[in-house]
Amino acid sequence: MSKTIDMLQIRDVSKIFPSGTTALTSVTADIAQGEAVILLGHNGSGKSTLLRSIGRLETVTSGDIFIEGQSVQRANAKDLRKIRKRMGFVFQKFNLIPTLSVFQNVLFGALGQHPFIVSTFHPFANSSLRAQAMNCLDRVGLGHLAASRADQLSGGQQQRVAIARMLMQDPFIVLADEPIASLDPKAGIEVMELLVDVAREKNITLICTLHQLDLALSYGTRFIGLKQGELVLDEIKNKQSVHSFKWLYEEKKKVVVSHV
Numbered sequence: 001m002s003k004t005i006d007m008l009q010i011r012d013v014s015k016i017f018p019s020g021t022t023a024l025t026s027v028t029a030d031i032a033q034g035e036a037v038i039l040l041g042h043n044g045s046g047k048s049t050l051l052r053s054i055g056r057l058e059t060v061t062s063g064d065i066f067i068e069g070q071s072v073q074r075a076n077a078k079d080l081r082k083i084r085k086r087m088g089f090v091f092q093k094f095n096l097i098p099t100l101s102v103f104q105n106v107l108f109g110a111l112g113q114h115p116f117i118v119s120t121f122h123p124f125a126n127s128s129l130r131a132q133a134m135n136c137l138d139r140v141g142l143g144h145l146a147a148s149r150a151d152q153l154s155g156g157q158q159q160r161v162a163i164a165r166m167l168m169q170d171p172f173i174v175l176a177d178e179p180i181a182s183l184d185p186k187a188g189i190e191v192m193e194l195l196v197d198v199a200r201e202k203n204i205t206l207i208c209t210l211h212q213l214d215l216a217l218s219y220g221t222r223f224i225g226l227k228q229g230e231l232v233l234d235e236i237k238n239k240q241s242v243h244s245f246k247w248l249y250e251e252k253k254k255v256v257v258s259h260v
């Protein structure tokens with residue numbers, strides 16, 4: 001019987017920056033569609049570098065990363081554009097266009113799919129795309145703020161808009177780099193809950209870096225831990241086991257790779 005290929009395959013990935021800093025050493029993991037993977041580890045352990053390498057915002061020094069069997073790292077410009085169309089990014093700093101309306105920011109999420117018709121003045125954008133953008137905004141609970149300027153919203157609201165913009169892409173994978181780091185604890189929980197809920201609803205694979213262990217345990221279905229660029233933890237959430245990953249933040253190295 002043939003085994004189905006995992007959605008995301010990270011194979012023996014190493015990254016050494018031109019400065020000589022080793023950020024990742026031989027990281028390997030297979031991630032299935034729909035998993036909510038939380039990347040854990042100290043500052044500087046390599047989480048962002050791994051996440052950015054999955055989106056090819058960084059090129060790796062050796063190894064490769066495959067999405068649905070296709071190399072992300074070796075893809076040519078055309079193939080990379082195709083992969084990126086269905087790849088959502090959520091960043092700590094929201095990256096909205098501050099002077100545009102909330103609605104226009106969400107509409108821009110469709111840019112990869114409909115580059116010629118995303119203008120709000122285009123007739124198609126005035127019907128189907130606009131309705132889709134409104135649905136995405138409603139899903140994140142901000143339909144009533146569609147006409148507001150993006151920079152008039154609170155941080156938590158802006159991150160919700162970023163999630164609505166990401167939904168416009170209809171992504172199959174979302175890469176979230178510390179999505180709640182700029183938010184207060186309450187807004188952070190709300191955003192994390194929303195991100196995980198929309199991913200679950202649409203069977204999106206979520207890869208998210210997070211510093212809050214308690215939230216990681218609440219919202220992740222799988223935990224990958226890095227220490228000085230090495231993968232030292234890979235565990236699927238399991239109701240029977242009591243997870244404590246505090247050791248990951250201590251000096252001594254303990255290796256727990258229970259998932260294969």
Ligand SMILES: Nc1ncnc2c1ncn2[C@@H]1O[C@H](COP(=O)(O)OP(=O)(O)OP(=O)(O)O)[C@@H](O)[C@H]1O
Pocket residue numbers: 017018019021022023041042043044045046047048049050
């Ligand atoms: N562009 C770069 N050039 C040189 N070194 C880099 C670059 N980006 C990251 N690094 C280094 O690579 C290592 C891993 O950094 P990375 O940002 O991936 O860690 P992180 O776990 O995401 O940290 P944090 O939790 O602080 O965001 C660190 O030593 C960092 O200084």
